[in-house]
Amino acid sequence: MTTAQKPTKRGKMVNGFDPANTENLDPRARAFVERRARLLGPAYRLFYSNPVEFSRANGVFLYDSDGNEYLDAYNNVVSVGHCHPHVNAAIAKQMEVMCTHTRYMQDGILDFAETLLDTFETEIGHVMFTCTGSEANDLALRMAKHHTGNQGIIVTSEAYHGNSELTAGFSPSMGENSPLGTWVRLVPAPDTYRVETQNMGEWLAARVSEQIHDLHRRGQGLAAFVADSLFTSDGIFPQDPGVLKPALDLVRDAGGLFVADEVQCGFARTGTHMWGYQHHDVVPDIVSLGKPMGNGYPVAGIAVRPEVAERFGHDTRYFNTFGGNTVAMAAAKATLEVIQDENLQENCDHVGRIMLDGLRDIATRHESIGDVRGTGLYMGVEMVQDRATKTPDSRSALSLVNELREQRILISATSFNANVLKIRPHLTFDKGHADRFLTGFEKALKAVS
Structure with a gap:
């Protein structure tokens, strides 16, 4: 790449620390950032203008090396709470017995597949396992292209679907320096705040x-x-039932499939349903699953209609050394048991309503909040310069994210303009955690204004 061809802008990351800005860091943090850059290179990014370091975690809290407690209202990877004892015990027990791949006969993968399929409609008949959501979406698109014989993919304008070569190619939120495939087309998200x-x-x-x-x-x-049925990277837009159906009718008439990316909005996150797409009264052809599936253990996959899997399975084979391994299945099974046995979908709905009501009450006192939206424990707060014009205010949004970090409450931001606060607590959040968050949120608003 010549000098003239080099990108002029640093690769896009909302709420990212700029490693060039180390002058305000304490000596220990500065040394860490410099060591990290030397060993890991420039592609790895840290969160927050003042990066935060953690040494342990428990439940909905993270702790730094000085023992300071942080309320985690962002990390959905460990969806049922950090270090959940039931999940940890299942992983440890299976690790002591065996960890191997799927080409041997074993009950664990079948037992979990059976339980997982019970959460879907009868049209969804198979599951296939990967390690990450990126791999899941990669496999989903391979199958869609093979099944249809077509190449074109339609996604929303700020979608994120993964970081493999294929999935980054249809993830516009990666920024202008990350090229999209020539076979990719973008549509605007159904923005309930701005679209009249x-x-x-x-x-x-x-x-x-x-x-x-x-x-x-x-x-x-x-x-x-x-x-993603909540359009989370676009700005978090829960929709009324039926919004997706007219578009999906056109997609299927054109010979295409519907892939529901449930990596962020699945596993009871919406509160009203187990899977986000179920709010729309539709049944996908392929459902991709990821982050929350193993509560921190890398396990992901797809759920698929048998007629879509049949031709792919006849013409080719699928194998993943670690996808669906015995320990991964133990982690996923234990995580789903926690969600179901502890009634976390109902908890998500109940505590989510408390948080949404609280945020909307706060918005009546702060003109910088243009909109509050969400469902279950997934919320977006849109910051604007002026409510009449709805001009995005990314500066205020990122200031709030960083002020909350200083108050030891963790969230992030999303959307093209980085002006939507992304609030995504653990499914185990309770009313006390919600009250602590809301108190800190209003305090942060007053501090930045």
């Missing part, structure tokens, strides 16, 4: 129709429409 329409379903379907036409015009055809 009487029928959001028809509005979205019209945009999808335009891109289907363009893909066919250019000989690509449509393989799949891929959507």
Whole structure:
């Protein structure tokens, strides 16, 4: 790459620490950042203008090396809480017995697959396991392209679906320095705050129709429409039931599949349903699963209609050395047991309503909040310069994220303009945790204003 070809902007990351700004760090933190850059290179990024260091965790809390406690309202990887004893015990027990891959006969993978499939509609008949959500979406798209014989993919304009070569190619939120595939088309997210329409379903379907036409015009055809049903990277937009159906009817008429990316919004996160897409009264062709599946242990996968898997399985084979290994299955089974046995979907709905009501009450006292939206324990707070114009205010949003970090409460931000606060607590959050968060949030608002 010549000097003229080099990107002029640093790779996009919302709420990222700039390693060039070390002058305000204490000597220990500065030495850590410099060592990290030397050993790991420039692609790894830290959160927050003042990076935070952790040495242990428990439940909904993280602790730094000085013993300071941080309320974690962001990390959904450990969805049922850090170091959950039931999950940890299952992992340790299985590790002491055996850890091996899926090409031997073993009950664990079948027992978990059976339990997991019970959470889906009867049309979803198979599961296939990977290590990460990126791998899951990669496999989903391979199958969609193989099944349809087409190449085109439609996603929303700020979507994130993974960091493999294929999935980064249809993840526009990675930024302009990360190229999209020529077979990718973008549609705007159904933005309930800014889009004025009487029928959001028809509005979205019209945009999808335009891109289907363009893909066919250019000989690509449509393989799949891929959507996170909460549109989390676009700004978190829960929708009324039925919004997706008009677009999906067009997708299927064009020979394409619907891939529901449940990596962020699945596993009871929405409170009302086990899976985010179920709020829309639709059944996907492929469902991709990831982050929360093993509560910190790397396990992910897809759930798929048998007719989609059949041709792929006939023509090729699938194998993943670590995907679906015996320890991964123990972790996933234990995590799902916690979600079901501790009624975390109901808890998510109950505590989520407390947090949403609290945030909306706070918004009545702070003009910088343009909108509060969410479902279950996934919320977005949109910061604006002016409520009348709805001008995005990324400066205030990132200031709030960093002020909350100083108060030892962890969240982040999302959307193209980085002006939507991303609040995504553990499913085990209770009313006391919610009250602590809301008190700290209003205190932070006053501090930055």
